[in-house]
Amino acid sequence: MSFIVQDVNHGSIQVLSIPERLTTETSDELKKILKDLVEKGKYKLVMDLKDTQYMDSSGLGAIVSKIAVMRSNNGDIRIAAPQEYVMNLLELTHIDQIVKIFKNVDEAVNSFKE
Amino acid sequence: MSPNSANNDHRNFHYLQPDYKRPVFDIPARYKEDILKKLRSLYGKECSDFCAQETERIMKVYYAHKTPQMIEWEKSFDPAHRFTEKDVILITYGDLIRSEGEKPLQTMKELATKYLEGVFNTIHILPFFPYSSDRGFAVMDFEEVDPRLGNWDDILELKSEFKLMFDGVFNHVSSKSKWFQEFLNQNPEYIDFFTVFSTKSEISPDYLKIIVRPRTSELLSSFYTLNGKRLVWTTFSPDQIDLNYHNPHVLLKMIEILLTYVRRGADIIRMDAVTYLWEELGTSCVHLSQTHTIIKLFRTILNAVAPHVALITETNVPHTDNIRYFGNGYDEAQMVYNFALPPLVLHAFQNENAERLTEWAATLKPFSEQATFFNFLDSHDGIGVMAVKGILSAEEIEMMALRVLEHGGYISYKADGDGKVSPYEFNITWFSAINNEDAEEPVEIQVKRYIASRATALVLMGVPGIYLHGLLGSKNDAELVIEEGQTRSINRKNLNKLELFKSLYNPESTTYQVTSHLIRLIQIRSNQCAFHPNASQRVLHVSPSIFSVLRTATHNQETILSLINVTHKTFHLKLNVETHNLNGKSWHDLIEDETYQVRNRMLNLTLSPYQILWLKNTT
Numbered sequence: 051m052s053f054i055v056q057d058v059n060h061g062s063i064q065v066l067s068i069p070e071r072l073t074t075e076t077s078d079e080l081k082k083i084l085k086d087l088v089e090k091g092k093y094k095l096v097m098d099l100k101d102t103q104y105m106d107s108s109g110l111g112a113i114v115s116k117i118a119v120m121r122s123n124n125g126d127i128r129i130a131a132p133q134e135y136v137m138n139l140l141e142l143t144h145i146d147q148i149v150k151i152f153k154n155v156d157e158a159v160n161s162f163k164e
Numbered sequence: 165m166s167p168n169s170a171n172n173d174h175r176n177f178h179y180l181q182p183d184y185k186r187p188v189f190d191i192p193a194r195y196k197e198d199i200l201k202k203l204r205s206l207y208g209k210e211c212s213d214f215c216a217q218e219t220e221r222i223m224k225v226y227y228a229h230k231t232p233q234m235i236e237w238e239k240s241f242d243p244a245h246r247f248t249e250k251d252v253i254l255i256t257y258g259d260l261i262r263s264e265g266e267k268p269l270q271t272m273k274e275l276a277t278k279y280l281e282g283v284f285n286t287i288h289i290l291p292f293f294p295y296s297s298d299r300g301f302a303v304m305d306f307e308e309v310d311p312r313l314g315n316w317d318d319i320l321e322l323k324s325e326f327k328l329m330f331d332g333v334f335n336h337v338s339s340k341s342k343w344f345q346e347f348l349n350q351n352p353e354y355i356d357f358f359t360v361f362s363t364k365s366e367i368s369p370d371y372l373k374i375i376v377r378p379r380t381s382e383l384l385s386s387f388y389t390l391n392g393k394r395l396v397w398t399t400f401s402p403d404q405i406d407l408n409y410h411n412p413h414v415l416l417k418m419i420e421i422l423l424t425y426v427r428r429g430a431d432i433i434r435m436d437a438v439t440y441l442w443e444e445l446g447t448s449c450v451h452l453s454q455t456h457t458i459i460k461l462f463r464t465i466l467n468a469v470a471p472h473v474a475l476i477t478e479t480n481v482p483h484t485d486n487i488r489y490f491g492n493g494y495d496e497a498q499m500v501y502n503f504a505l506p507p508l509v510l511h512a513f514q515n516e517n518a519e520r521l522t523e524w525a526a527t528l529k530p531f532s533e534q535a536t537f538f539n540f541l542d543s544h545d546g547i548g549v550m551a552v553k554g555i556l557s558a559e560e561i562e563m564m565a566l567r568v569l570e571h572g573g574y575i576s577y578k579a580d581g582d583g584k585v586s587p588y589e590f591n592i593t594w595f596s597a598i599n600n601e602d603a604e605e606p607v608e609i610q611v612k613r614y615i616a617s618r619a620t621a622l623v624l625m626g627v628p629g630i631y632l633h634g635l636l637g638s639k640n641d642a643e644l645v646i647e648e649g650q651t652r653s654i655n656r657k658n659l660n661k662l663e664l665f666k667s668l669y670n671p672e673s674t675t676y677q678v679t680s681h682l683i684r685l686i687q688i689r690s691n692q693c694a695f696h697p698n699a700s701q702r703v704l705h706v707s708p709s710i711f712s713v714l715r716t717a718t719h720n721q722e723t724i725l726s727l728i729n730v731t732h733k734t735f736h737l738k739l740n741v742e743t744h745n746l747n748g749k750s751w752h753d754l755i756e757d758e759t760y761q762v763r764n765r766m767l768n769l770t771l772s773p774y775q776i777l778w779l780k781n782t783t
Contacts, residue, residue, distance in 0.1 A: 111572045111642060114566075118570050144575055
């Protein structure tokens with residue numbers, strides 16, 4: 051499985067499905083996807099982590115690699131459905147304090163509409 | 165040779181055993197009175213008389229360890245020149261560099277003598293005592309060297325070339341320490357060494373929420389003792405048990421340890437987490453007056469028996485609270501960590517705009533000729549942001565935090581006391597904070613940007629300090645964060661000696677480029693009395709792109725105008741010397757060895773991206 055980007059809410063929000071493993075082998079690809087999105091002016095992103103079983107530090111870094119540029123353009127990165135292992139990493143690195151985390155993609159998408 | 169010089173071999177300054185054949189030290193009356201007064205303010209009249217007698221005894225015991233060489237050397241010690249432009253402090257763990265079969269402190273000595281002599285004159289060896297967690301800051305035995313690092317002889321060997329800075333981790337001890345174990349055993353001697361409660365309800369919610377702490381963990385940690393379950397005060401973690409300074413025996417123990425460190429070679433004592441020393445329910449429990457009194461007491465004791473030893477306070481708190489640790493400039497810490505500097509420099513380079521840094525730096529004033537700032541950008545901890553609350557807006561701090569995340573770093577939070585949390589420090593190496601690994605730009609420009617950022621800490625009044633990973637330009641080690649389970653590990657990677665030495669001698673490596681540039685800057689700085697900590701300082705508002713400071717030596721009026729381009733663009737600067745009140749027609753750049761002449765009242769300068777100019781007035 052690879053990264054899949056879907057437009058929702060008439061293209062104003064993107065949902066990005068993350069593969070089972072997010073490691074040094076795949077994190078550069080994720081960074082490139084995020085770079086392309088911000089270059090296209092897409093600043094509202096939901097990362098769907100429901101299938102992600104394993105993540106290393108490079109994967110974690112890739113997730114937040116465009117967070118400043120997105121937020122400074124009235125957008126954000128929101129995380130949906132992290133599994134226990136990933137959730138522990140987000141807590142350990144305190145990313146859970148700065149990135150909003152939701153149970154599922156629908157909740158994360160709706161949070162942008164509030 | 166000057167007593168303030170670091171070029172003395174100070175290994176023979178103390179005996180291992182006291183010499184009681186000599187007359188016992190006669191403590192001057194003014195010190196005795198001062199000590200008694202301070203002890204009375206802490207413990208009242210009845211208790212303080214005993215404490216004063218005991219303090220005097222400890223001081224006399226210490227003095228009996230001093231060798232005649234030291235006593236003679238001290239006679240010409242001048243506290244106003246305790247620190248000079250030669251003082252640059254290297255901050256390192258004792259075991260940051262490792263080599264199989266070698267004691268890490270000996271490996272450190274090898275690096276220091278081969279590579280750092282004449283560059284740094286002081287080494288701050290982070291806690292080198294046996295410990296149970298927090299990379300040394302949960303001390304199990306204050307008076308022993310961790311055998312994994314070496315022994316006291318290895319520490320003493322470093323004194324042949326360097327002054328030494330030791331940590332006084334006086335706020336707390338390890339839960340595995342003998343002191344705490346004896347508390348668990350309910351040994352009467354240790355029963356009041358800690359702040360103990362039977363139930364959580366003994367602290368009202370109103371009191372609890374106003375206590376300021378740098379962590380989000382529970383304040384009270386539960387332990388089973390011989391007499392049942394007890395809750396103890398733990399500001400930092402359940403393994404770091406706060407000492408109860410309401411008990412004078414705790415203070416007396418710490419005075420003994422303070423002077424033990426002096427005997428063992430400390431020239432500077434870093435008072436770790438000193439903000440939290442004294443707890444008092446109903447207050448914020450940070451920087452209370454009793455805490456200041458204890459630091460002042462330590463200063464008095466050192467002034468009396470070891471005046472060459474300085475205290476430095478480590479207080480990651482708002483700038484105005486931080487500088488209160490100078491006291492009146494003569495009676496408390498000789499140095500304070502300049503905590504506002506790192507986040508403001510980072511802000512300048514993140515935004516390519518030095519206005520906020522310039523505005524703040526212009527407010528810095530000397531406290532006295534005996535007190536100065538410790539200008540650091542990085543250390544074993546993160547980049548503290550508490551000091552810039554009130555200088556930068558919450559939105560600006562948040563944007564900095566987001567950029568730190570983008571650069572592969574992490575953010576640590578603290579409890580605000582109102583149930584909320586806010587950023588406490590950024591966990592990232594200084595090189596990674598300043599440069600983005602993902603940016604498609606040449607290494608050369610990253611090195612220039614990095615050196616420019618480091619130059620800010622070299623030009624401001626004070627004593628500069630550089631963490632070893634900062635000297636080397638190390639990048640984040642995010643994987644170690646996951647391995648060790650704490651975000652501060654990102655900046656604490658251990659290095660292999662052979663690999664490090666290879667990098668240090670390889671002109672292609674970033675390590676070589678960073679280190680050689682930085683060492684050159686330090687060497688230039690060390691020969692300029694305009695960079696003496698007491699040299700006057702005037703911050704110039706020349707452009708948001710430029711951070712500019714004018715330093716003038718007090719005794720010979722030597723002047724250096726420092727200009728640092730904080731942007732990636734070439735900047736043409738026309739400086740009106742009359743408007744900026746600059747005397748001198750000819751200015752020589754100490755870095756590029758070029759001379760600039762003033763023509764028609766204007767100094768025309770071109771600064772390439774991230775260029776540093778150190779212009780010395782030569783007319």
